[in-house]
Amino acid sequence: MTLDVAALRDEFPMLSRRVGGKPIHYLDSANSSHKPNCVIDAMSTFMREAYSPIGRSSYALASEASDAYEGARSKVAAFINAYSPCEVVFTKNATESLNLAAQSWGRANLDKGDAIVLTHMEHHANIVPWQMLAKEKGFEIRWVPLTPDFQLDLSSLDQLLRGAKAISFTSMSNVLGTINPTRELCEAAHAAGAIAIVDGCQSVPHMTTDVRAMGADMLAFSSHKMCGPTGVGVLWAREALLAAMPPFLGGGGMISEVRLDDFTCAELPNKFEAGTPPIVEVIGLGAAVDFLNRVGMTEIRRHEIEMTNYAYRALTTRYGDAITIHGPTNPELRGATFSFAFRDVHPHDVSQVLDQHNVYIRAGHHCAKPLMRLIGANATARASMYLYSNESDVDALVDALDDVSTIF
Amino acid sequence: MSNLEDLYREVILDHYRSPRNKGELPPPATCTEGANPLCGDEIKIFLDVADGVVRDVRFSGHGCSISQASASMMTTIVKGKPLADVRAVAKRFKQLMTIEENDGTTPTDIRLGDIEALQGVVKYPVRIKCAVLGWNTLLEGLDSTST
Structure with a gap:
C-alpha cells in the first residue's frame, strides 16, 4: 500500500503555512521534522487537562501523569523492539544520549591502552564526546574509512576492531544518506569482544528499527526528527549494560538513598533520569510513535x-x-x-x-x-x-x- | 526576484567572479586566518604593513559569494591606506552591517565606494557574518602586526 501523502500532509499544519503568499517546500527533515496535529494536540491536551509532576507525588493526578509518561516509554520501547521499557532512557536530545554513553559507559570502561572505533561519516555528536573523553583518558580512536562510492570500507574492519572495546557508528549518514550495514557491524563488534553503539538519528524516523535484529548494544535517537517535539532524546541500551554503568547526571529522581557520605542509585531507567524530565515532550514523543505506527x-x-x-x-x-x-x-x-x-x-x-x-x-x-x-x-x-x-x-x-x- | 537583486548586486557578483588581490604574500607579510565555524567558510588575509601603511594585501580561502566579494572589495579599499584610515573604514563597514553602533568617533564622511553595495546583506541577518568575515580577520591581522 502506498502512502496517501496528500491526506498525511493535511495532518501537518506547518505544511500549509504560506510565506509571501506562496506555499513552502520543506526539504530539511534530516535536520528536524514537522509535527502532526496528533502530537501537538497530545501535548496541548496534557498541559490543559492532565498536567502534573510525575514520580514523586502521591495525589491522583500525579499518578495519572506518571502513567502517561511511562506509557510513552513503553511505546518507544515497543517501537524499537527493546526487550523491556526499563532499557529506554529519556535524555535532552540524541547528542546528550551519546554523551551519556561516552561519559558513563566510556568513563568506566576506557583507559590508556584501550581503543574505540568510529567512522569517517559520523556527526560531530558521535565524535566530540569520545574525543573529549580520550583527551582525558588517553585511549585510542580508530576510524573506519569510506569507499569511493560513499559506503563504509569494511575491508579492514576486523583489524580495526582488534582489541577495541566499542564501535560507535551512524546507521544512516546525515550528509550522504548512506544506510550502513548495522547488523554486520554489530556482529563484527561482538566477534571482537566490543560493544556496538548505534547513532540512529537518521534511520529511526525513516525505517523499521529492531534493536534485537540489529544486535546493537546501545541506540541513540532524537524525537524531533521523528514527528515528535524538541527537547527529548532517547538512549536505549541493553539492561545488563545500563545496570553496570555508573550514573551520568546526579540529582533528584536518580537516587534511591542519599546520606551525607554517599548515595545509592535508583532502579533503571530512573538512574539515568536526574531532575524533572521533559514530561510534556515525552508525551508528545509517545504520540509521534503512535502516529508513525499508524502510517x-x-x-x-x-x-x-x-x-x-x-x-x-x-x-x-x-x-x-x-x-x-x-x-x-x-x-x-x-x-x-x-x-x-x-x-x-x-x-x-x-x-x-x-x-x-x-x-x-x-x-x-x-x-x-x-x-x-x-x-x-x-x-x-x-x-x-x-x-x-x-x-x-x-x-x-x-x-x-x-x-x-x-x-x- | 527583486529582493535577491538587492543582495546579489552586479558589483558584488563581479568581485565574486573576478576577485581582486586574491592570492598570497610571502613573509615578512603576516598571514591571519579566519573561519566561520557555522558554515565552514575559511579565509586568510596576508598583510604587508610598513611605516603605518598597508603597503599590500591579499586574501585566499573559500566561501560564499558574499564573503568572497566582501573580502575582495575590502582589499581594494585598504590597499595603500594608513592604518588609522583602515580601522576607520572597517568600523564604518561594521556600522553599515549593523553589528557596530556609531559611537560618534567615526567620521560619517568616510566613503565606502563599491562596498556600499553590500548594504542589501543587512536584510538577510544570517549572511552578515559572511560579509564581515574578511574584515574581522583583517582587524585581527592589524592587531597582531602592531604589537
Whole structure:
C-alpha cells in the first residue's frame, strides 16, 4: 500500500503555512521534522487537562501523569523492539544520549591502552564526546574509512576492531544518506569482544528499527526528527549494560538513598533520569510513535525510496553534470537525503536563492566536518525528505535551481 | 526576484567572479586566518604593513559569494591606506552591517565606494557574518602586526 501523502500532509499544519503568499517546500527533515496535529494536540491536551509532576507525588493526578509518561516509554520501547521499557532512557536530545554513553559507559570502561572505533561519516555528536573523553583518558580512536562510492570500507574492519572495546557508528549518514550495514557491524563488534553503539538519528524516523535484529548494544535517537517535539532524546541500551554503568547526571529522581557520605542509585531507567524530565515532550514523543505506527514504517520507507528515485531522476535529467549528488546512487542503499554541489555555486548562495522560492534546504557542513574534508567540500547543499514530502516539493527544488543558474 | 537583486548586486557578483588581490604574500607579510565555524567558510588575509601603511594585501580561502566579494572589495579599499584610515573604514563597514553602533568617533564622511553595495546583506541577518568575515580577520591581522 502506498502512502496517501496528500491526506498525511493535511495532518501537518506547518505544511500549509504560506510565506509571501506562496506555499513552502520543506526539504530539511534530516535536520528536524514537522509535527502532526496528533502530537501537538497530545501535548496541548496534557498541559490543559492532565498536567502534573510525575514520580514523586502521591495525589491522583500525579499518578495519572506518571502513567502517561511511562506509557510513552513503553511505546518507544515497543517501537524499537527493546526487550523491556526499563532499557529506554529519556535524555535532552540524541547528542546528550551519546554523551551519556561516552561519559558513563566510556568513563568506566576506557583507559590508556584501550581503543574505540568510529567512522569517517559520523556527526560531530558521535565524535566530540569520545574525543573529549580520550583527551582525558588517553585511549585510542580508530576510524573506519569510506569507499569511493560513499559506503563504509569494511575491508579492514576486523583489524580495526582488534582489541577495541566499542564501535560507535551512524546507521544512516546525515550528509550522504548512506544506510550502513548495522547488523554486520554489530556482529563484527561482538566477534571482537566490543560493544556496538548505534547513532540512529537518521534511520529511526525513516525505517523499521529492531534493536534485537540489529544486535546493537546501545541506540541513540532524537524525537524531533521523528514527528515528535524538541527537547527529548532517547538512549536505549541493553539492561545488563545500563545496570553496570555508573550514573551520568546526579540529582533528584536518580537516587534511591542519599546520606551525607554517599548515595545509592535508583532502579533503571530512573538512574539515568536526574531532575524533572521533559514530561510534556515525552508525551508528545509517545504520540509521534503512535502516529508513525499508524502510517507504517514499511510504507514510509517505501515512499522515501520512491521519492529518492523521483528526485534523483528529476535533478540529473534537468542538470546532468552540473549537479553532483554525493552518496550512493542505489535508492535501496540510501535514505531520502541528498547532499549536492550545484555547478560551482557556493551552497549558501544556492540555499539563499532557493529560499526566495520558499524551497527550504540546509547549506553548510552538517556537523560532519571530517566527512566534508573527505568529500573535498567546505559545505554542501542538502535536501532531505520525509513521509510528507511529495513530487511538488522536488519539482519546486528543480525549478528553483534554474534561478541559481540565472544569477550565478 | 527583486529582493535577491538587492543582495546579489552586479558589483558584488563581479568581485565574486573576478576577485581582486586574491592570492598570497610571502613573509615578512603576516598571514591571519579566519573561519566561520557555522558554515565552514575559511579565509586568510596576508598583510604587508610598513611605516603605518598597508603597503599590500591579499586574501585566499573559500566561501560564499558574499564573503568572497566582501573580502575582495575590502582589499581594494585598504590597499595603500594608513592604518588609522583602515580601522576607520572597517568600523564604518561594521556600522553599515549593523553589528557596530556609531559611537560618534567615526567620521560619517568616510566613503565606502563599491562596498556600499553590500548594504542589501543587512536584510538577510544570517549572511552578515559572511560579509564581515574578511574584515574581522583583517582587524585581527592589524592587531597582531602592531604589537
